[in-house]
Amino acid sequence: MPLREPDNLIGESSCFLECLEKVSRAAALNRPVLVVGERGTGKELIASRLHYLSSRWEQPFIKLNCAAINENLLESELFGHEAGSFTGAKGKHSGRFELADRGTLFLDELATSSPLVQEKLLRVIEYGEFERVGGNRTLTVDVRLVAATNEDLPTLAEQGKFRHDLLDRLAFDVITLPPLRERKEDLLLLAHHFAVKMSVELGESVFKGFSEYAENQLIDYHWPGNVRELKNVIERSIYLNATDSPIEALNLDPFESPFRPGQSKKPVSSNTPNKAPAGIEFPLDLKQYSQDTEINVIKQALEHAQFNQKKTAELLNLTYHQLRGYLKKYSLIDG
Structure with a gap:
């Protein structure tokens, strides 16, 4: 047979x-x-x-x-x-x-x-x-x-x-x-199918689902590798999710790292003196100033990473969950 x-x-x-x-x-x-x-x-x-x-x-x-x-x-x-x-x-x-x-x-x-x-x-x-x-x-x-x-x-x-x-x-x-980018209606259907199969393979009793942000990633990404790439991304994201919560963000690029060859940044010389930010007028509300500075830096990092939260976290030397905490603290995301 x-x-x-x-x-x-x-x-x-x-x-x-x-x-x-x-x-x-x-x-x-x-x-x-x-x-x-x-x-x-x-x-x-x-x-x-x-x-x-x-x-x-x-x-x-x-x-x-x-x-x-x-x-x-x-x-x-x-x-x-x-x-x-x-x-x-x-x-x-x-x-x-x-x-x-x-x-x-x-x-x-x-x-x-x-x-x-x-x-x-x-x-x-x-x-x-x-x-x-x-x-x-x-x-x-x-x-x-x-x-x-x-x-x-x-x-x-x-x-x-x-x-x-x-x-x-x-x-x-x-x-x-x-191509998969022309099959938007099928993205979540395929993603759930691959996620459930990977969850079973890992011995998990149930798949916890995707966050709204992860679902938006599914829809917005162009999927050059089509269904094969989608399957790999979903399986990798399930495997890397160490919590019992839904998948917060998809791991779209397994090569993403600050230590990736050819991606390292030019080192800062230890002889370069630290300069205070220009334009500060005293007296000031230090708490408010620190909050405004954090918000401004996070917004710039988000734009630099094209609003990919995982990349943003790496740019700011934060964990993904620490960044989510800042985003919620300053109401920079919904939910």
């Missing part, structure tokens, strides 16, 4: 539901499908869904990331090789097309493939035929091809970097995944 597809295709936004509906229609046809989307949008999950909703669902679902294979070895990985066909080829090797016979082959990052591989792919798509590297016997397979890319293939074809005829064959139907 084949494994079920991953259950992470979650969303209620209209653009995402339209995409899933298109996947369901395309799954029933024995035609190539091209899946296009930014990194982290779930192209492999879509390919898996295409396979498991098709009549081939009980047959192999084979995957290969073309960008992860050396160009000289990619042809062998796809089509196999005969013994002695090249240095190190000690025995016959079955390629991914043979392994995927009667099933589905998912090729990720196809835009990185060489012209020779593209030519052989075109022949397999058109006739179902190929030869192993170093072989002269024609093999026949029945494979449905699903390819994925985050590149603009029509532009690459115009530039001569991708075969027009292969693109025509692959693009029987093109499924373009919306």
Whole structure:
């Protein structure tokens, strides 16, 4: 019995539901499908869904990331090789097309493939035929091809970097995944899903939720890494939350540190004399002056950190909770 597809295709936004509906229609046809989307949008999950909703669902679902294979070895990985066909080829090797016979082959990052591989792919798509590297016997397979890319293939074809005829064959139907920044309605839904799963993994009985500030972070952040980045951010934030309270703020950047290489500030010379602030007139109300100074410094730090409270706390050498105390003390935040 084949494994079920991953259950992470979650969303209620209209653009995402339209995409899933298109996947369901395309799954029933024995035609190539091209899946296009930014990194982290779930192209492999879509390919898996295409396979498991098709009549081939009980047959192999084979995957290969073309960008992860050396160009000289990619042809062998796809089509196999005969013994002695090249240095190190000690025995016959079955390629991914043979392994995927009667099933589905998912090729990720196809835009990185060489012209020779593209030519052989075109022949397999058109006739179902190929030869192993170093072989002269024609093999026949029945494979449905699903390819994925985050590149603009029509532009690459115009530039001569991708075969027009292969693109025509692959693009029987093109499924373009919306980036997460266009799925605002799905952000909290996905975040809660990942948070609950991480809480269970950590042995917690219940997920305490997100603060209003953390929810605003979810909505305002642009998520360049899409769903994959969201999952990492949520899991990291749950893991770092040492209290039983809701997640106060998301840890968006794990590299954020005053000691990050290249980020250190120029040291202040110990010979530089401390100067009193100019413009002070005595007598003065020291308590009020200190309060006004604290408020002014905190406001400037907030602006400098683009109102990221975690960064602001680091700029002021405070803990996050100490900063929250100051913000509430001076009514600089709601609640």
